Amino acid sequence: xxxxxxxxxxxxxxxxxxxxxxxxxxxxxxxxxxxxxxxxxxxxxxxxxxxxxxxxxxxxxxxxxxxxxxxxxxxxxxxxxxxxxxxxxxxxxxxxxxxxxxxxxxxxxxxxxxxxxxxxxxxxxxxxxxxxxxxxxxxxxxxxxxxxxxxxxxxxxxxxxxxxxxxxxxxxxxxxxxxxxxxxxxxxxxxxxxxxxxxxxxxxxxxxxxxxxxxxxxxxxxxxxxxxxxxxxxxxxxxxxxxxxxxxxxxxxxxxxxxxxxxxxxxxxxxxxxxxxxxxxxxxxxxxxxxxxxxxxxxxxxxxxxxxxxxxxxxxxxxxx
Amino acid sequence: xxxxxxxxxxxxxxxxxxxxxxxxxxxxxxxxxxxxxxxxxxxxxxxxxxxxxxxxxxxxxxxxxxxxxxxxxxxxxxxxxxxxxxxxxxxxxxxxxxxxxxxxxxxxxxxxxxxxxxxxxxxxxxxxxxxxxxxxxxxxxxxxxxxxxxxxxxxxxxxxxxxxxxxxxxxxxxxxxxxxxxxxxxxxxxxxxxxxxxxxxxxxxxxxxxxxxxxxxxxxxxxxxxxxxxxxxxxxxxxxxxxxxxxxxxxxxxxxxxxxxxxxxxxxxxxxxxxxxxxxxxxxxxxxxxxx
Numbered sequence: 207x208x209x210x211x212x213x214x215x216x217x218x219x220x221x222x223x224x225x226x227x228x229x230x231x232x233x234x235x236x237x238x239x240x241x242x243x244x245x246x247x248x249x250x251x252x253x254x255x256x257x258x259x260x261x262x263x264x265x266x267x268x269x270x271x272x273x274x275x276x277x278x279x280x281x282x283x284x285x286x287x288x289x290x291x292x293x294x295x296x297x298x299x300x301x302x303x304x305x306x307x308x309x310x311x312x313x314x315x316x317x318x319x320x321x322x323x324x325x326x327x328x329x330x331x332x333x334x335x336x337x338x339x340x341x342x343x344x345x346x347x348x349x350x351x352x353x354x355x356x357x358x359x360x361x362x363x364x365x366x367x368x369x370x371x372x373x374x375x376x377x378x379x380x381x382x383x384x385x386x387x388x389x390x391x392x393x394x395x396x397x398x399x400x401x402x403x404x405x406x407x408x409x410x411x412x413x414x415x416x417x418x419x420x421x422x423x424x425x426x427x428x429x430x431x432x433x434x435x436x437x438x439x440x441x442x443x444x445x446x447x448x449x450x451x452x453x454x455x456x457x458x459x460x461x462x463x464x465x466x467x468x469x470x471x472x473x474x475x476x477x478x479x480x481x482x483x484x485x486x487x488x489x490x491x492x493x494x495x496x497x498x499x500x501x502x503x504x505x506x507x508x509x510x511x512x513x514x515x516x517x518x519x520x521x522x523x524x525x526x527x
Numbered sequence: 528x529x530x531x532x533x534x535x536x537x538x539x540x541x542x543x544x545x546x547x548x549x550x551x552x553x554x555x556x557x558x559x560x561x562x563x564x565x566x567x568x569x570x571x572x573x574x575x576x577x578x579x580x581x582x583x584x585x586x587x588x589x590x591x592x593x594x595x596x597x598x599x600x601x602x603x604x605x606x607x608x609x610x611x612x613x614x615x616x617x618x619x620x621x622x623x624x625x626x627x628x629x630x631x632x633x634x635x636x637x638x639x640x641x642x643x644x645x646x647x648x649x650x651x652x653x654x655x656x657x658x659x660x661x662x663x664x665x666x667x668x669x670x671x672x673x674x675x676x677x678x679x680x681x682x683x684x685x686x687x688x689x690x691x692x693x694x695x696x697x698x699x700x701x702x703x704x705x706x707x708x709x710x711x712x713x714x715x716x717x718x719x720x721x722x723x724x725x726x727x728x729x730x731x732x733x734x735x736x737x738x739x740x741x742x743x744x745x746x747x748x749x750x751x752x753x754x755x756x757x758x759x760x761x762x763x764x765x766x767x768x769x770x771x772x773x774x775x776x777x778x779x780x781x782x783x784x785x786x787x788x789x790x791x792x793x794x795x796x797x798x799x800x801x802x803x804x805x806x807x808x809x810x811x812x813x814x815x816x817x818x819x
Contacts, residue, residue: 485649
C-alpha cells in the first residue's frame with residue numbers, strides 16, 4: 207500500500223486520475239472512499255439520453271488523514287464528461303463538505319477544547335467545466351448548495367481548493383473555487399468563469415481567440431492567477447508538491463487561513479474593487495499588461511520561466527496575499 | 528402588459544410601498560457614481576411598512592467600461608456592487624435581534640455573467656462568488672432573503688442572483704419567464720444529441736429542460752406566481768414565512784439545502800438524498816478511526 211503511495215507522489219498531478227490524486231493527497235494508507243464505484247451510484251439521467259455512465263459519476267469522495275486532522279476529500283475526474291456536475295456528482299461534492307463541518311461539531315461536542323490542528327479540513331481537487339448539460343438543472347442547483355455548505359464551514363473548517371488537472375476549473379465551479387479559503391494551483395492549472403471557447407463563441411474571435419493556447423494560459427493559467435492573488439500558492443506539477451502546499455496551508459492557524467481568502471467580507475470586496483479600478487485604468491489588452499503593472503517589466507519572460515525562478519522574482523498585485 | 532422582461536425597475540415599483548425606494552443607499556452605503564455597475568440596481572425601500580434591501584437588474588443599461596456588460600448581464604462591477612449592498616445590510620442590522628433583521632428582496636432578470644477577456648483576466652468568478660458568499664452570510668445571520676424571477680434567470684446569472692435566497696419565486700411561464708442553463712438548441716449542439724428527440728424527452732424530464740415549471744418540479748423554485756399584481760403580496764407572505772421558519776430554528780427548510788429536500792418531495796431529484804445517505808452510512812462505520 208505504502209509503496210504504491212510513494213510512487214504516486216512523484217507522478218504528474220496533471221496526468222494522474224482523480225482517484226490517484228485523492229489517495230496521494232491524504233497521509234499514506236489513510237484514504238477511505240465513500241460512495242465509491244462499488245455502490246454503483248451512477249447518473250440516472252445519462253442513460254435516458256443514450257450516454258455512458260461511470261459508477262462514481264466522475265468524482266471520488268472520501269476521508270483520509272492529514273497529520274492530526276481528518277481530511278475530507280473530493281476529487282473530480284476530468285476524463286468523464288469533462289468533470290461536469292450532475293445530480294449524483296453534485297450530491298457527493300455537497301455532502302463531503304457537509305460531513306466535514308458536521309464532524310467538526312461532533313468533535314467539538316466531545317472535546318470542547320479541540321485544538322485547531324485537530325479540526326477537520328476539506329480539500330477539493332477541481333477539474334470541471336461546471337454544470338453537466340445532460341442534467342443541467344440538477345447540476346445548477348448543486349452549485350448553490352455547495353456555496354451554502356462553504357458558508358457553514360466558515361469559522362470552523364478550512365476549505366482548500368486545488369487546481370491542476372487538464373480541464374481546469376470553469377463555469378459555475380469557477381466561483382465555487384473562488385469561495386474556498388485557499389487555492390493551490392500548478393502553472394498548468396486554469397481557473398475562470400466563462401471558458402475561452404464560450405467567450406469566443408458568444409463574443410467573437412476578436413474578444414478571445416480560444417485557439418491561441420498561449421493566450422488562454424496567460425489569461426486563465428496558474429501564473430496569472432498567482433500574480434492576481436487569485437491563487438495563494440503555486441506549486442510544481444506533482445502530487446507531492448500539491449500535498450506539500452496543502453500541508454503549508456494546514457500548518458497555519460485558522461485566522462491566518464481566513465486571511466488567505468480573496469473574497470468573503472466587506473473589506474475584501476472593497477480591496478477587489480480597488481484592484482478592478484486600477485485594471486480599468488490601465489485597460490489591459492493582455493495579461494502581460496497586468497504583469498507589467500504589477501511591477502514585472504520583463505513580463506514576457508515570466509511565461510516560460512521555471513517555477514522556482516518565477517516564484518523568486520515575480521511581483522504580485524498589491525492586494526495579492 | 529404581457530411580461531416584465533427588461534423591466535427590473537418597474538418590477539421594484541410594483542413590489543415595494545409606493546415611492547419608498549431610495550436607490551444607492553443601504554445603511555451607511557451611499558453610491559453616487561451612476562456609471563458604477565449600472566446593470567445592478569441596489570437600494571433601500573419599505574415593504575408593507577418594513578425596511579428592506581432591494582437588489583435588481585436593469586436591462587436597459589450598458590456598462591461603458593465593460594463592453595460585454597449590457598441587457599442585465601452581471602459584470603465585475605455589478606457583482607461587487609450587489610455584494611456591497613448585502614454587506615451593508617448585515618452591518619446596518621448587526622445589533623438587531625435575529626428576528627428583526629431587514630429582509631433582502633432580489634428581483635431577477637439577468638441573462639448571465641459577463642463573458643469577456645478582461646472579465647477573465649480580472650477574475651469574474653470572484654465578483655459573482657463574492658455576492659453569493661455575502662448572501663449566504665446574510666441568510667445565516669437571520670436576514671430573510673426572497674428572490675422573485677420576473678424575466679430571465681439564466682445559468683450562472685441565476686446562481687449569482689437568486690439561488691442563494693431563502694425562498695425563490697418566479698412569475699409563471701405565461702409571463703415568458705426563462706429559467707435554464709442553456710436553451711435546448713445549444714444543449715443539442717454541444718452534446719451532439721438530436722434536437723427533436725431532446726424536445727420530446729424534455730416534455731417529461733425536468734432535469735435538463737428549460738422553463739420555470741421544470742425548476743418548480745426540481746425544487747429549485749418554491750412557488751410560481753400567476754399574476755403580476757400578485758407579486759407584492761406573495762413576496763410579503765414569503766418573507767413572513769421565512770422569518771417564522773428562522774424563528775423556529777428550521778433553517779434546514781430554507782435556502783439551497785431546503786430546495787434540495789423540496790426536489791425530493793416533488794419527485795424531481797430523487798437520487799441526491801440516496802447518495803448522501805450512502806456516504807453518511809459508510810462514514811459512520813469508520814468515523815471513529817478518523818475523528819479520534
